[in-house]
Amino acid sequence: MKKSLNYFLVIFLFIVSNLQASTITVCASCEIKTIKDATLLAKQGDTIIVKKGLYKETKISFQNGIHIIGENYPTIDAENKQESVFSIKANNFSISGFNIKNVGMSYTKEIAAFFVSKSKNFVIQNNTIDNCFYAFILQRTRFGLLSNNKVYGNAKVEASSGNGFHLWKCDNMRIEKNVISGMRDGIYIEYSEHSHFSDNKSINNIRYGLHFMFSHYNEYHHNEFKGNGAGVAVMFSKHINMHHNTFHFNWGTASYGLLLKEIYDAEIVDNVFEQNTIGINIDGCNRINYKNNHFIRNGWALKFTGGCYTNIFEYNNFMHNAFDLSYNSRLNDNKFEANYWSEYTGYDIDKNGIGDVPFRPVKLFSYVVNKTPETLVLLRSLFVDIINFSEKVSPVFTPDDLMDVKPLMKPINPLTD
Amino acid sequence: MLKILKYSIVDLLRSRWSYVYFAFYLLLGYVLLFLNNDINKAVITLMNIIIVLTPLIGTIFGVMYYYNSKEFTELLLAQPIKRSTIFIGQYLGISLSLTLSLLLGLGIPFVVYGLFKSAAIFDFSLLILVGAFLNFIFVALAFNIALSNENKIKGFGFAILMWLFLAVIYDGIFMISLMMFNEYPLDKFSLFATMLNPIDLSRILILLKLDISALLGYTGAVFKDFFGTNLGAILSLLVLCFWVAIPLLRINMKLKKKDF
Numbered sequence: 001m002k003k004s005l006n007y008f009l010v011i012f013l014f015i016v017s018n019l020q021a022s023t024i025t026v027c028a029s030c031e032i033k034t035i036k037d038a039t040l041l042a043k044q045g046d047t048i049i050v051k052k053g054l055y056k057e058t059k060i061s062f063q064n065g066i067h068i069i070g071e072n073y074p075t076i077d078a079e080n081k082q083e084s085v086f087s088i089k090a091n092n093f094s095i096s097g098f099n100i101k102n103v104g105m106s107y108t109k110e111i112a113a114f115f116v117s118k119s120k121n122f123v124i125q126n127n128t129i130d131n132c133f134y135a136f137i138l139q140r141t142r143f144g145l146l147s148n149n150k151v152y153g154n155a156k157v158e159a160s161s162g163n164g165f166h167l168w169k170c171d172n173m174r175i176e177k178n179v180i181s182g183m184r185d186g187i188y189i190e191y192s193e194h195s196h197f198s199d200n201k202s203i204n205n206i207r208y209g210l211h212f213m214f215s216h217y218n219e220y221h222h223n224e225f226k227g228n229g230a231g232v233a234v235m236f237s238k239h240i241n242m243h244h245n246t247f248h249f250n251w252g253t254a255s256y257g258l259l260l261k262e263i264y265d266a267e268i269v270d271n272v273f274e275q276n277t278i279g280i281n282i283d284g285c286n287r288i289n290y291k292n293n294h295f296i297r298n299g300w301a302l303k304f305t306g307g308c309y310t311n312i313f314e315y316n317n318f319m320h321n322a323f324d325l326s327y328n329s330r331l332n333d334n335k336f337e338a339n340y341w342s343e344y345t346g347y348d349i350d351k352n353g354i355g356d357v358p359f360r361p362v363k364l365f366s367y368v369v370n371k372t373p374e375t376l377v378l379l380r381s382l383f384v385d386i387i388n389f390s391e392k393v394s395p396v397f398t399p400d401d402l403m404d405v406k407p408l409m410k411p412i413n414p415l416t417d
Numbered sequence: 418m419l420k421i422l423k424y425s426i427v428d429l430l431r432s433r434w435s436y437v438y439f440a441f442y443l444l445l446g447y448v449l450l451f452l453n454n455d456i457n458k459a460v461i462t463l464m465n466i467i468i469v470l471t472p473l474i475g476t477i478f479g480v481m482y483y484y485n486s487k488e489f490t491e492l493l494l495a496q497p498i499k500r501s502t503i504f505i506g507q508y509l510g511i512s513l514s515l516t517l518s519l520l521l522g523l524g525i526p527f528v529v530y531g532l533f534k535s536a537a538i539f540d541f542s543l544l545i546l547v548g549a550f551l552n553f554i555f556v557a558l559a560f561n562i563a564l565s566n567e568n569k570i571k572g573f574g575f576a577i578l579m580w581l582f583l584a585v586i587y588d589g590i591f592m593i594s595l596m597m598f599n600e601y602p603l604d605k606f607s608l609f610a611t612m613l614n615p616i617d618l619s620r621i622l623i624l625l626k627l628d629i630s631a632l633l634g635y636t637g638a639v640f641k642d643f644f645g646t647n648l649g650a651i652l653s654l655l656v657l658c659f660w661v662a663i664p665l666l667r668i669n670m671k672l673k674k675k676d677f
Contacts, residue, residue, distance in 0.1 A: 372596045
């Protein structure tokens, strides 16, 4: 009995000591002047409040669950040192409200504003990271929330620049409402699963806005990808769900709105692809449902470049693309049905909203261009219009079976603008 | 020469056709801008029209004018005026009046819709410049054909064929040769082939200024490297000038030998 009481007392004291988590304040005139000192003092559950000011620190590291809060956005200047600013291996921690700048560049080391490894249950939010190599490197982390961070880099070439969010072997992460620009890849994900990426803006990065590989069961929604060097590339992943994203203004000779490579069993729904060189480049992807997407004024709306099976395209809008569809092998059992094509010139006598004549999305010129890309210099010449027209009247080269048998007369959920 | 130029312009202005032409462009400009208020998009649509129609109208106008004013020309030839003065005067008269119709017909609606405030002003100026060049080139070519053929029907036939060749058939041959020689590096060839046809050259010049040029891929990059530089721009303008000058020289040669 007494022994158990002792145990109880020990546990009770432990809980009380934990409950009485203390607060440590850091400022230039305080007793504790650096964040690093504060983290050394802090115990499990403590809160560190950092007042406004300039802190020239790197390698702030801790192993216990503490909460670091920046008041009025204190600045941490890493002075381009070869060390990460925060280097964390802890559970149940949070960091918020910092301005971090000048994170050093290295060709051999991974240097980040936040280097988090083997951690779980954490929150990093409301930070602004300026002129950084990597902003976030997350390795083997679980149940983390990264939100409202702003990341600005000034990447010039791929070799000497890092990614905004770099996730490696993570699980159940949430990356929300962040803004990333001027990095190599905005968001890079490898071997990470069950994560959500939403409401992020990835703009003007020199390589990809979003780039993931071998990352299954993830969800991407309400993100915006704009003006990235090569658009968005997603590869070798299963069961991903992409919806309500906007991919636009990725113009360039090697630029894609969305590049899909070996993606299986995905849902791509309600996205907008506007003014990209290639809306979606589809390479070896099977069992994907494309629904309610808008393809507006792209060079190619869809470009198939490899064996793709059982993809279903329905209720999409294809509006004013230079080419709606191009492919270089057989289109197998991919299905196009009930889409709206702005090029469709058929009629609807019974007024049921479905065109009475099937639509063939492959033009003769896109067939020719696929065989000899050089012929693209004839784009918009009268000759091309004539051969396209004659092919439309009586298809000879373009495949008979590739058609939308129920083309819609009116666009689906027309965009407001 | 100026007097003859003046006479032929006045003569053209008195005829209905230049007004019809002017009204056509005016209407086209207004309708385009009415259908979508975006000047940028209207410029793209205009490109297609200018590249096909200006050569056609230039050709037909040139041939028609030559045959119609043949009697007046013969009267003039009886006067102590140099042959080249008469014909160059007429040529300039017709080309200038066509260019004027193009400039005013498209200029007025675009200015009304706020061209000067828009970023498209450079594209638009390029478009008009190219249109003017095409006018001058195709009127010169038409005069050539008309001078060589006494027979009206034959002259018209050849003129239309010439237009058809440069606007359509040339591209067909170009495309087929690109497909046939697929295995060879073709970028130099396509640059060269484009230069040889004023319609293709104009099309590429305008196309490269529009954002659609990103579509052109590798060949497009080669083109952009070439036409994007000052050298390329000067060279392509020079080629267009050659396209005006060479037919004119031929007119001159022909005139010296021709028995009217």
